[in-house]
Amino acid sequence: MTEPLLSARGASVSYSGSPEPALRGADLDVFAGAAIGIVGESGSGKTTLGRALVGAVPLTSGEIRVGGRPWSAVRRGNPVRRSVQMIFQDPYASLNPMLTAHETVAEVCRTWDGLSRSAASHRAVELLQEVGLSGHTISRRPKQLSGGQCQRVGIARALACNPGVLVADEPTSALDASVQAQVLNLLLDLRESRGLALVLISHDLSVIEYLTTEALVMYRGCVVERGSTDMLLKQPRHPYTRALVDSIPGSQRSPQLVRNAVDPAAGCVFAARCPDMMPDCLANQPPLTGTAGGAHACLHPLGELKLPTPIPLRTVVSSA
Numbered sequence: 001m002t003e004p005l006l007s008a009r010g011a012s013v014s015y016s017g018s019p020e021p022a023l024r025g026a027d028l029d030v031f032a033g034a035a036i037g038i039v040g041e042s043g044s045g046k047t048t049l050g051r052a053l054v055g056a057v058p059l060t061s062g063e064i065r066v067g068g069r070p071w072s073a074v075r076r077g078n079p080v081r082r083s084v085q086m087i088f089q090d091p092y093a094s095l096n097p098m099l100t101a102h103e104t105v106a107e108v109c110r111t112w113d114g115l116s117r118s119a120a121s122h123r124a125v126e127l128l129q130e131v132g133l134s135g136h137t138i139s140r141r142p143k144q145l146s147g148g149q150c151q152r153v154g155i156a157r158a159l160a161c162n163p164g165v166l167v168a169d170e171p172t173s174a175l176d177a178s179v180q181a182q183v184l185n186l187l188l189d190l191r192e193s194r195g196l197a198l199v200l201i202s203h204d205l206s207v208i209e210y211l212t213t214e215a216l217v218m219y220r221g222c223v224v225e226r227g228s229t230d231m232l233l234k235q236p237r238h239p240y241t242r243a244l245v246d247s248i249p250g251s252q253r254s255p256q257l258v259r260n261a262v263d264p265a266a267g268c269v270f271a272a273r274c275p276d277m278m279p280d281c282l283a284n285q286p287p288l289t290g291t292a293g294g295a296h297a298c299l300h301p302l303g304e305l306k307l308p309t310p311i312p313l314r315t316v317v318s319s320a
Contacts, residue, residue, distance in 0.1 A: 002031060002032070003068055004029040004030055004031050004065075005030055005031065005032055005066070005067065005083065005084075005164045005165050005197055006028075006029075006030040006053060006065070006066050006084055006165050006197070006199075007028065007030065007064065007065045008026055008027055008028040008049070008052070008062065008063070008064045009027055009062055009063050009064075009065075010025045010026075010027065010061060010062035010063065011023060011026045011027075011028075011049065011052055011059055011061075011062040011063070011064055012024055012025055012026075012059060012060045012062050012221075013045075013057055013058075013059055013060055014060045020220070020221070021060070021221050022045050022221055023045045023048045023049055023221045024045070024220075024221040024222045024269075025062065026049050026062075026218075026221075026222075026223050027223070028049070028053075028216065028223075030053075030165055030197050030199060031197065032164065032195065032197055033191075033195050033196070033197055034197045034213070035191060035198045035200070035211060035212040035214065036197075036198070036199050036200070036212055036213075036214045036215065036216065037201075037202065037207075037208035037211070037212035037214070037215040037216070037229060038050065038199065038200070038201045038202075038215070038216050038218060039201075039202060039203065039205060039208050039215060039216070039218070039244070040203070040217060040219055040244075041203065041219070041244075042203070043220070044218040044219050044220065044221070045218050045220070045222070046201045046218050047089075047169055047170075047201060048221070049218070050086065050167050050169045050199065050201045051086070051169075052064060053165075053167050053199065054084050054085070054086045054167050055071045055074070056086070066080055066081075066083060066084055067080045067083055079112075082112055082161035082162065082163060083161075083164045083165065084163060084164070084165045085158035085159075085161050085163040085166055085167070086158070086166075086167045086168075086169065087151070087154055087155055087158055087166060087167070087168040087171045088154060088169055088171075089169045089170040089171065089173055089174060090174055091142075091147050091148075091150035091151035091153075091154055091174060091175075092143075092147065092150055094150075094154050095142045095150055095153060095154065095157075096142075097142050097143060099141065100138065100139050100140060100141055101128060101133060101137065101138045101139070101140060101141075101142075101145065101149075101153045101156075102124050102125065102128065102138040102139055103124075104153055104157055105123075105124035105127050105128060105153070105156050105157050105160050106121050106123070107120075108157055108160035108161060109123045109124055109127075109160050112160070112161055123160070124138075125138065127156040127159050127160055128152075130156065130159065130190075131152040131153075131155050131156045131159070131186060131190075132152055132182075132186065133149060133152050133153065133156070146179070147174055147175050148176070148183060151171060151172075151175065151183055152183070152186070155183075155186065155187075155190070159190070159194075164196065165196070165197045165199065166187075166190075166191075166196050166197070166198050166199070167199045167201070168187065168198065168199070168200050168201065169201045170202055170203070171183060171187070171200075172184060172202075172207065173202075173203075173204075184207065184210060184211060187200075187211060188210075188211055191211075198211065198212070200212055205233060205244065205245065205248055206248070208229060208233075209229055209233055212229050213228065213229055214226070214227070214228055214229060215227070215228075215229045215232050215233075217232065217236075217238065217240065217241045217244065219240050219269055219270050220269040221269070222269045224238045224240055224241070224269070224270060225237060225240075225241045233245060238270070239270060239275065239276055240270045240273075240274075267280075267281055267282040267283050267285060268281045268282075268284070268285055269285075
C-alpha cells in the first residue's frame with residue numbers, strides 16, 4: 001500500500017492556560033493528490049490541527065509523520081520540511097511588510113534551492129506569473145497590494161518549496177466574494193496541474209464541497225465524522241454534522257443545537273448539545289466507525305436517525 005505523504009495518529013494539543021485540549025486524538029492520512037476538507041465551528045480545533053500538520057504547533061501527545069518520518073525528527077534545514085507548506089488565513093500578516101512580492105518568493109528560492117540571485121529572481125517571476133501576478137505588481141510591498149494579491153503571493157511562496165502537500169487555513173475568509181472565487185479556482189487549478197495534495201480548512205461547507213473529495217468534521221477538538229464530502233453533506237450521520245448542514249443558507253430546516261457546551265468528561269464531546277442524547281452518551285465516547293461515510297458512531301440505531309433531505313448548496317461562481 002502506498003505510504004501517505006502526511007499522517008497524524010492520536011494527535012493532541014493543549015495550550016497553556018486553556019481548561020481543555022484544543023485537539024484530542026486526531027487521526028488523518030494525506031495521500032498524493034488527495035483533497036481533504038476540515039470543517040467545524042470556531043474553536044473546534046481545525047486550525048490547531050492544520051498548524052500541527054505543518055509542524056508549527058508541538059503535540060502534547062500522539063505523532064505526525066511527514067515522508068514516513070515523525071516531525072520531531074525533522075530538523076530545520078531538512079529538505080523534508082519543504083514538502084508540506086501552509087497558506088495562512090490573513091494574507092497581510094503572513095508576509096514580510098518590508099519585502100516586495102518578488103523579493104518574498106525569490107528569498108525562498110535562494111534558501112531552499114541555493115540559486116544565484118539572478119536565477120532566483122527568474123524563478124520568482126515564473127512562480128508569480130503562475131498564480132496570476134505580473135508586471136509592476138510584483139515589485140510592490142504588501143501594503144500596496146489587495147488582499148487577493150497578497151494571498152497569491154503567499155501561494156507562490158509556498159509553491160517555491162515545490163511541496164507535495166498544501167495546508168490552506170481559511171484561505172478566502174478575509175477576501176471579497178468575487179476574489180474568493182478567483183483564489184479557490186487557482187487552488188483547484190494548481191492541485192490538478194501540479195498533482196498537489198490539498199488539506200483545506202474552512203467553516204464554509206460550499207467551499208469544502210467545491211474543492212474536496214473527503215472531509216473531516218471537528219467539534220471541540222475531536223474528529224466526530226469523516227468520509228466522502230458528498231456523503232457527509234447529503235447524508236450526515238453525526239448530529240453535529242446534520243446541524244451544520246441544516247445551517248446552510250437556504251435550508252428549510254433549523255439546526256437542532258440545544259444547551260450550552262460543558263465538559264463532557266469521559267463521554268461524547270457533543271452530548272450536552274445533542275437533541276438525540278441518551279444517558280450512555282455522557283459516559284462513553286463512541287469510536288469512529290467505517291460505515292456510513294466513516295461517521296462517528298452514535299449510540300442510536302442507524303434506522304432511528306432522521307437524515308435531512310439533501311439541499312442544494314450554493315455554488316462558487318467562477319471569475320471571468
